[in-house]
Each structure stands twice: as C-alpha cells, then as structure tokens.
Amino acid sequence: MIRNLNVIYAYAIMMGLIILVGFFQSWNVALSIFNLCLISAVMTIGANMQWGYAGLINFGIMGYTALGGLAAVLISVDPVQEAWRAGGFDILMCLWLIIVMILVVRFILKNYEKSQIRTYSIIGIIVGGIIAIRVTAAPGIEAIEATNPASTGFLGGFGLPIIFSWIVGAVFAGGLAFIVGKVALGLRADYLAIATLLISEIVIAIIKHEDWLTRGVKNVIGLKRPAPYEVDLQGKELFINLVEKFNSGKLNLISDLTERQQALNQLVIEGSSVFVKLCYSGLFLIVVILLLIFTQKALYSPWGRMMRAIRDNEEAANAMGKNVVKHHLFIFVLGSAIVGIAGAMLVTQDGLFTPGSYQPMRYTFLIWVMVIVGGSGNNFGAVLGGFAVWFLWIEAAPISLYLINLFTSGLDDGNVFKLHLIESVPYFRFLLMGMGLLLIMRYRPKGILPEKIEIK
C-alpha cells in the first residue's frame, strides 16, 4: 500500500478541493465540476492509451468526441416520421450507392494488379459515385430539411434509451479511428498530429453542415435523460420528506411556519438538481472505474508490455516478430472508442447537442494538457490530470479575479487598468493552462504521477 502513497495523496487533495468548492460556492457547482472531471477522465484514459501506451499522437480527439455526441442524438431522439416519408427513400438509396461503390473499389483493388488503368478507373468510380450520390440525395435532403425546420428538419434517431449511445458512440468513434488509422498511422509523429487535427476538423465541418442528419448549427435540444427530471422530483412526496429529514437541523431553527415552508421549497429545488447531478456522477463513476480496472489490467498484462516495447523501440519490437502496424491500429481504435464514450456521456449530461461548440482548443488541446500534466503512461496519472486540469479550467476565473483584486487593491475602483483586467478574467484560464503545461514539461516532464514500470 505504501508504494502508492503519492497516488492516494494526490487524489485525496483533489477530492478535498472539490469538497471545498462545495462548502464555499455550492454543492451544485462542485458536483457539476466533478461530473465534467469524470468525463474528462474518460477522455484522458483514451488519449493516454494512444500516447502513453503506444506513443501515437492523436490531435483529433475533438472529432471522436463529436461523433460520440452524434451517437447520443441518433440513438435517443425519436424518429421523425414525416421526414422519413419525405426523403428517407433517397437517403437509403444513397446509402446503397455508397456501399456498392466501396464494394466495387474493393473488388478492383483485390482482383487487378496495380497499374495506371486501375488507378484511373478507381478515381473515375469515386468521382462518378460522388456525383451520383449528390444527385440522388439532393431532393431527399431538401425535402427532409423542409419538413418543419423550426423544430425538426432532420431524420431523427431510433428513440432508444440514451444510455445505449455510450456503446454506439464508442463504435462510431472506433470506426472513424479505423479509417483514419489505416490512412494516417504510417506518418511521422508530427505529420500524424497535423493530419489527425485536420481530419477532426473535417468531421466537425460535416456534422455542422449536414443538417438532415444532425440538424447542424440549429442544435438538438431536450434529449432524453437516464436520470429523473428536477421538476418531477420536486413534486414527489418521498423526495420532499427526504430533503426535510436531511436538513431538519437547519429547518428547526426557523420558527415561522410560512418562512419554514419557503425555506423547505428552496431546499427542495436545490436538492433536486443536486440529486440529478448525483445520479449522473454515479453513472459516470461506474464508467470511469470500469475503464480504470480494464486499462490497469491491460497495462500490466503481456499486451501492455508489448505496447511499451513497441513505443520505446519500434524496430526492436518489429524484429521480435510483433506486427507494429496492426498493434498501432488496434490501440488507435481502442483509445478513440473510449473518447467516443466520453463524447456520448458529455451530450447525455448536457441534454443537448451543439456542433458549433466543438473547438480544438477545448476538446483536443485541453485534453492533451490533461494527459501531459497528469502523467502519460500512467492511468491514475491521466485521470488525475483530467480532474486537476478541469478543476483549474473552471476555477481559474474566480482565482484570477481574487488575485487581480489583491494586486490592484491599491488602485481605486474606477481605474481603467483594473477594470480592463477584471473584464478579461475569463482569458486567464488560458494563461494558467499554458503556464502549467510549460512548467510541468520543463521541471517534471513525466507528469504529476509519472509512469511506473514494475519489473518483477
């Protein structure tokens, strides 16, 4: 147990900080930070598998997150019957065309030898196919987007419970990662970084602009929840009694009956949203713990040892008969699938899907800061990074506001310089993140909880 003391300390401090926020700000804020910390932790587990285990740079985390979110929409939203009637046939035809096109290209690739004619005919098939798809799809897409555009204007989904989307999100993200990996994994490290970053931008562009599928920038709101609604809870006798019992000490101090009732109402409203957040925390916690057990087992299994061997010396591993390309692809898909789960979880928690909000700063680079700061190659480190960096990202504004007030206390309130600084408080989080990353990379390049290789 003593060996892992630093891990326990680090997590205790982290939990202590979140609890402090609960006492000083509110439990609502503390829990929403905690929930997003858990989601970030899932993302960092995925990114850490790719970077920490295998040394693959994936700057496309944003794309996989968005695909996970898309899965949440496609699974949980009820199908829009009118839209299906209006344009469903065209879209299905299109799907057929795509499948046929892929099969034909595969057939040609398999059965004919490499030659110029083959290359040109493949190019011809793809270009012709794209034109055919566009021509078939155009009326369908137009019809779908025209059906009640203010509230639907898209095909909708399958109307299943949203929890399923966590798995489907993983499948989507994994599928994309398979294609990207096939295409780009042979590239050198920095090229791979740029290529994945740009591919994720393409994914976002498609999600943003294919309105018939995702509603695009019109956003999908009011997704189903796996947790109860606040309003329902507030009307339940059982819940009110629970809140009353929980806060009986505080309530007994108030003697006036109407005031007491008002205080109770306030507490019930607060309590309901805390309760809902707790439900989410429970669900997310299960995912994080399962993933941690699974990744931890994997890391110290023969497979994990092999991955590290590949990471540290690709040629040697290759010489020992390990298929580097295959294993790289596998771990790339696996890590991306985990990021996809996180994307679906995020949309589940928010209850809305906003393609416009996916930005590389927030969903790619911030996750990378988490992995590096926490400790790449160490699962507990990566999770801790997710917690610590997300905590700082949220609490940076209050902290910097406090610091600004402290340092400029000599200036009067109307001072232009002071006002300007207070106005730009939200941007200090970037400064904090950048400084944090630079300092960690310089003085503790292995992260807060460095990778530990146990040799038995």
Add this chain to the structure above:
Amino acid sequence: MDFLNAIILLLNYIFIPALTYGSQLALGAIFVTLIYGILRFANFATGDMMSFGTMIAILFTWYFQSLGISLGVLPTALLAIPFAVICMILYMLVIDKFVFKYYRFNKSPPVMLAMVSIGVMFVTQAVVRIIIGPDDRRFFDGERFLIKAGEFKEMTGLNEGLALKSTQVMTIFITVVLVSILFWFLNKTKTGKSMKAYSDNEDLALLSGIDPKRIVLFTWIIAGILATIGGVLYGLDKSFKPFTYFNNMLPIFAAAIVGGIGNPFGAFLGGYVIAFSEIFLTYAYKKFFMYVLPASMEPESLVQLLSTDYKFAVSFSILVLVLLYRPSGIFKGKVL
C-alpha cells in the same frame, strides 16, 4: 462581350481573392516551414504568434491615429509594421530563451517541442485576449478601393464589375517583395547559406564553424517579420479576431506541408495551391456558364462542386491526400 464578362466574373470572384488569400497563407506557411526546417518542430503557436504581431501593429496604429499621423490614402497600419515587427521579434526571442532553448540544448525529440509549442500557444492566446480582447477589430483606414465595381462597369460598358481593393493589391505586392528579398537572402548571403546548411545537416554545419546561436537568432528574426506582416495583411484585408487567427493555423499548416515542409519555395506555392483550390471548388459557376453557354443550355442549379461551408475541409482533404501519396510534399521538403 459575354466572353469578356465571364472572364471579368472569374477575375473578380476567384482570381483576385484567391491570389490575396494565397499570399496571406504563403507568408504564414514560410514561417512554419522555416521553424520546421531549422528549429525542427511543428509550431502549433503559429496562428497565435501572427495574432500577437497583428495586435501590436493595431496598438501602434491606434497610437499614431491619436497623434494624428496618417499615410493619406494608405492605411496607417503600414507605418506601424516596423515597430510591430521589432516587438514581435523580441517576444519570440524571449519565448525562445525561456522555453524552446532548453529543449533544443537537450536534443529533445520534435514531438516534445511541438507539445511545448502548444503551451506557448495557450499563453500567447491568453496574452492577446487579455490585452486587446476577443472581439472583431477593423483597423483599416485610407482608401478602400482602387477600382470600384460601378466605375469599372461605366468605364468598360460591361455587365460585370471588377472591384479591386487596395488591400488586395497591397497584400500581393508586399508578399512578392518580401518573398523575393527572403529568397535572395537565403540563396545569396552568407548567413542565408549557413542557415540552409544548418537545416540540411546540423552536425556538418557545426563542424564547418557555423554558429548555431546566430542561426537561431536569424530564424526568429525572419519568422517575426513574416508572422507580423502576414498577420497585418490578413487583418487589413479582412479583420482582426484572435479566434480566426488561431483557425488560420490549419490552412497554413496545410500549405506548408503541401509544398513540402522545410522548403520555403514549396510553402510559398503551397499557399496559392490551398487558396485556389478552396475557392475553385466552392464557387458557384452558374453565372459563368450563363455567359459562356448559349441560352438553351443554361444550368438550373448553382453548379457548385461543394457548398462554401466546406471551404476549410477542402484544404484539409488536399493535405490528407498529399500526405498519403506524396508525404514529402509537391516539392521535396526537408532542405531549405
């Protein structure tokens, strides 16, 4: 007549905008390529460094405007560029001293340096937003148009107007001059040649007595000039917004890689390749065909290959294709 109209249409909506945008990308791409060729890492802070330089230029422009100094028909920002360049170079040298130098001395792998540049990106972004804010800023003053569309129509009697913005002419002119000076410097002067040698083979260059400190210093100086001028020209032509500058990093990277990263001439052309393909593929050719084809064959749809929403996606797809089939770029990269 119709044919002339068609040509003017293409000139107005494709060639001139693409040439301008391409020049702006080209300057950024040479910046990326220089850092990659000599300092050997992909600089993810590119866009934000450009926005930093532009911000300084804007601050100086405001200062000059408050003093009542102006260049008449030309924008005041041109006067601010030299001061901005000096500040930018100082900023880069400070960053180099406190951040990049350590990793260069330790011979860290390029990936490590790229990660560090992400830290620099965060910090620069914060500094820019804290100083000037995240809003859209226009700092252009002076004469906006050289030729107005209406005047052109009157002059020539054509249906299509040709609008020529002064910023477009300025961008193309300054880019050509700057790039020519740069190539002259790299190919003819001793320092330039030693930079090329250093980028080709570091050990050999060190053996032949080339001072690495001097090389790094010159690289940052050139980078500072390119970043600032590229940023200011983009800001003059469109507008200055830190977020847009950050996003511009992506087509700039695409341009640098398409041209063959590490090769300045490739980067220069890569900028135009990216700009032209973006605009070619997303322009609606309906009006063009209306002029060229007889009335019976007029197209009904917009004749647009891709909707303008996918403008960025075009350049990224080109990049991905280039990476797959010719990872060294159109021109062989890796040597300045």
